[in-house]
Amino acid sequence: MTEPYAGEIVGREHQLPVRIYYEDTDFTGVVYHGQYVRFFERGRSDFLRVAGIGHAQLLERPDPAAFTVVRLELDFKAPARIDDALLVRTTYDRMAGPRLFINQKITRGEQVIAQAVVEAACIDLAGRPRKPPKELIATLRPLFC
DSSP states (O other): OOOOOOOEEETTEEEEEEEOOGGGBOTTSBBOHHHHHHHHHHHHHHHHHHHTOOHHHHHTSSSOOEEEEEEEEEEEOSOOBTTOEEEEEEEEEEEETTEEEEEEEEEETTEEEEEEEEEEEEEOTTSOBOOOOHHHHHHHGGGOO
16 A cells, blocks of 8 residues: 655655645635644644654654644635645744744645744653654754754
């Protein structure tokens, strides 16, 4: 079986195509605002996956690690509608201690539909902040701005 497409990293930006289905919309055919949070989550997760860092892999380490979103700022610029083909664009910009700073946008062609500023923290399984694993830092560092 072939793995589902997880997008690609172009330069330092991960690009993930997303199609809008009926289930993503409200009764008017416009994407429900909560769906954007899901699209952005897929972009962040698939960025790491394409870079060679899977969430399951992080949990299976002798010193397990996970991520939690500690700040999410969303700006909605234009509505997306059923059948639209969108692109979730993600950059991991920098790291400070356990925190990762991420910028995302969803576009339809050149038009920005929504933007997000995300701060995520690396945590242990008890939910305490921890420094990200060295392999993750080494993988992401060349992609920071």
